[in-house]
Amino acid sequence: MFIIPTIRLALPDEAARIALMSREYIEFDLGWSWRRGRVLQAMADPTINVAVAHAGDGGLLGFGIMEYAEQHAHLALLAVAPAYQRQGAGARLMGWLEAPARLAGLEKIRLEVRADNPGALAFYRRLGFAATGRSAGYYGGVMDAVRMEKSLRLR
Ligand SMILES: CC(C)(COP(=O)(O)OP(=O)(O)OC[C@H]1O[C@@H](n2cnc3c(N)ncnc32)[C@H](O)[C@@H]1OP(=O)(O)O)[C@@H](O)C(=O)NCCC(=O)NCCS
Numbered sequence: 487m488f489i490i491p492t493i494r495l496a497l498p499d500e501a502a503r504i505a506l507m508s509r510e511y512i513e514f515d516l517g518w519s520w521r522r523g524r525v526l527q528a529m530a531d532p533t534i535n536v537a538v539a540h541a542g543d544g545g546l547l548g549f550g551i552m553e554y555a556e557q558h559a560h561l562a563l564l565a566v567a568p569a570y571q572r573q574g575a576g577a578r579l580m581g582w583l584e585a586p587a588r589l590a591g592l593e594k595i596r597l598e599v600r601a602d603n604p605g606a607l608a609f610y611r612r613l614g615f616a617a618t619g620r621s622a623g624y625y626g627g628v629m630d631a632v633r634m635e636k637s638l639r640l641r
Contacts, residue, residue, distance in 0.1 A: 489570065489573060491540055491547060491575050491578060493537055493538070494537065495529075495535065495537060495538075496538040498529060500549075501529065504520075504525045504538070505524070507546075507565050508563055516625045516626045528551055534552065534553045535552050535586065536550075537550050537551075537552075537583055539566070539578065541570070547566060548564075548565055548570065548575050549564070549565060550579040550582075551564075552584075552595075554587060556592075557592060557594075558592055558593055558596055559583075559584075559587040559592055559594075559595045559596070560597065561580075561583065561595060561596070566579070577609075577613060580613055594635050594637050595615075595636045595638065596634070597610065597615065597633075597634050597635070598624055598632070598633055598634070599632050599634060600632075601620065607634075613636070615634040616635065618634060620633065
């Protein structure tokens with residue numbers, strides 16, 4: 487069934503679920519760096535948005551964390567639960583997190599993605615990101631990252 491998720495800022499009692507999703511869907515086989523406390527810190531930081539996507543029944547199906555600086559924004563994490571992937575939720579979450587960056591006139595969004603994650607690389611390319619380089623051992627010294635960015639300037 488195709489769902490149109492509701493997207494909003496995360497609440498503190500959702501931090502534990504977000505941290506578990508990070509461990510399960512993003513940080514697997516790496517050290518678990520985004521634990522509940524770090525997610526709560528991000529929620530309290532005025533330069534960071536922690537967004538969650540909910541299905542109609544209220545279940546948390548995805549989340550994203552974006553930090554906004556003077557010139558650019560940086561996507562820290564994004565995940566959609568497997569049962570809900572390829573239904574547009576990831577693109578909607580990215581659009582929601584991207585909107586404030588556009589409104590604020592930021593130049594670009596940057597992110598890093600695991601080099602062993604072709605699905606995410608394809609997803610970000612589809613959303614207009616391009617690879618700008620590779621960082622060896624970026625994830626705990628054991629996994630490379632592909633650096634990507636997207637210009638927010640009108641061409
Ligand atoms: C990457 C991720 C967030 C994408 O979320 P999603 O909700 O499945 O993505 P969408 O449905 O919005 O996809 C939009 C488009 O991106 C592309 N895309 C998405 N996933 C893809 C995949 N696995 N392979 C190839 N293209 C993909 C497609 O073009 C897709 O459009 P289509 O389904 O009409 O062909 C999700 O797969 C995920 O959470 N993966 C595990 C965690 C992760 O890798 N996070 C990103 C790194 S932090």
